[in-house]
Amino acid sequence: MxxxxxxxxxxxxxxxxxxxxxxxxxxxxxxxxxxxxxxxxxxxxxxxxxxxxxxxxxxxxxxxxxxxxxxxxxxxxxxxxxxxxxxxxxxxxxxxxxxxxxxxxxxxxxxxxxxxxxxxILEPIDESSFALQKGRLSIPVKGRIESKFGTAGNKAHKSFTFKGGIDIKVERGEPVRSVFQGEVIFAQWLKGYGNLIIVNHGDHYYTLYAHVEEIFKKKGETVDTGEVIATAGDTGSIKGVCLYFEVRHHGKPVNPMKWLKKGA
Incomplete structure (x- = not known):
């Protein structure tokens, strides 16, 4: 190397x-x-x-x-x-x-x-009258008629129900008037109807005013045609503020629309 x-x-x-x-x-x-x-x-x-x-x-x-x-x-x-x-x-x-x-x-x-x-009721009050008022009565409260008298179908339950009166949509506190003279035979709360007034007009004719707020008449007191007997409310109502109105003869509901003036 x-x-x-x-x-x-x-x-x-x-x-x-x-x-x-x-x-x-x-x-x-x-x-x-x-x-x-x-x-x-x-x-x-x-x-x-x-x-x-x-x-x-x-x-x-x-x-x-x-x-x-x-x-x-x-x-x-x-x-x-x-x-x-x-x-x-x-x-x-x-x-x-x-x-x-x-x-x-x-x-x-x-x-x-x-x-x-x-x-x-032992003695009927003045009978001169109510039977002759068919188609001549004023609506008991200022408002709009929402549901009418008669049989109505329920699609949800496939059934039918009978409505014995009419529902009148109103403002709370609106004056409720007796459609004809008579005697108050019921003025208190009743289940399903709230505060209820029933007026006897004689000859087994009655008018019913349900769901009212204030009641101004007592049982046994007389009322005149058009007299304010209550104010509108919603007691016992499932529809809000309204007046439920019925006309009955011998205890059975009759069509109120046939007793009210046309256009009511």
Whole structure:
């Protein structure tokens, strides 16, 4: 081994041939290293491309999951809303049925009350009159007639109910007047009718004024035609402020519209 100072000269070519041989070997090594580097660069590029594609797929999956969760929440809300509506319909149906049964019972109670009151009346008051007033009576209160006398169908329950009078929509406190002269035979609260006034007009004719607020007449007092006997209210009413008005003969309801003036 030859040394130049402290430098190892073993790696130096010993001849021109050896120089070119080592040069070619070096080129091959460099070329091989370049190919390895290019392959690694290609693999890295493919790996980065795969990583990007994977990230896109993950993002798409997350977006899809978010959308699915949103749709599920929407469906759950819709289902809950439908169930709530269905429960409300059922509740109203039960309430309506209970109200219907209560009104039927109240009507029967009123029939019994009138029957008892009729037995208490020993002498009829002036009979000159009421039977001749058909189609001539004024409406008992200023307002709008909302429901009329007769049989009405209930689609929800597939049933029919009979209404013995008319409902007149009014303003609270509106004066309620007796449609004809007579005697007050009932003036107090009755279930289903609230504050109720019944006036006997003789010959077994009666008029009824229900849901009134203030009552100005007592049982046994006489009233004149058009005299204010109460104020309109909503006692015992399920329809708000209104006056329920009936005309009865021998205890049975008759159509009030046939007794009121046309256009009432």
């Amino acid at each position: 030859r040394m130049i100072g402290r430098m190892d000269m073993a790696g130096l070519p010993s001849s021109v041939f050896d120089f070119f041989l080592k040069q070619n070997s070096m080129k091959l090594v460099i070329q091989s290293d370049m190919e390895v580097l290019e392959a690694q660069a290609k693999d890295l590029k493919e790996l980065q491309s795969l990583e990007k594609e994977l990230n896109q797929q993950v993002a798409a999956k997350i977006e899809l999951e978010t959308e699915l969760k949103l749709q599920i929440r929407i469906k759950e809300k819709e289902t809950l809303k439908k169930e709530t509506i269905l429960q409300e319909i059922r509740r109203k149906r039960r309430l309506s049925q209970a109200t219907l049964e209560s009104l039927k019972k109240s009507a029967l109670d009123l029939d019994k009350k009138l029957s008892l009151l009729g037995k208490e």
